[in-house]
Amino acid sequence: MTKWTLRCESCGGEKVLDVGFNLYEFKRVYIYCPKCRANTFHIVVGHEEQSE
Numbered sequence: 001m002t003k004w005t006l007r008c009e010s011c012g013g014e015k016v017l018d019v020g021f022n023l024y025e026f027k028r029v030y031i032y033c034p035k036c037r038a039n040t041f042h043i044v045v046g047h048e049e050q051s052e
């Protein structure tokens with residue numbers, strides 16, 4: 001699994017998402033933002049490989 005750091009384009013809030021696929025293939029990801037309390041576009045700002 002890879003931990004992806006995503007930043008909401010609306011509020012600038014960051015969230016971490018655990019997914020098994022490469023989010024760099026997507027320019028933007030449309031997911032729920034808890035701050036906006038709505039689905040918004042998020043950009044990928046970084047990732048972290050998990051060793052286990």
Ligand SMILES: [Zn+2]
Binds near residue numbers: 012
């Ligand atoms: Zn937001």
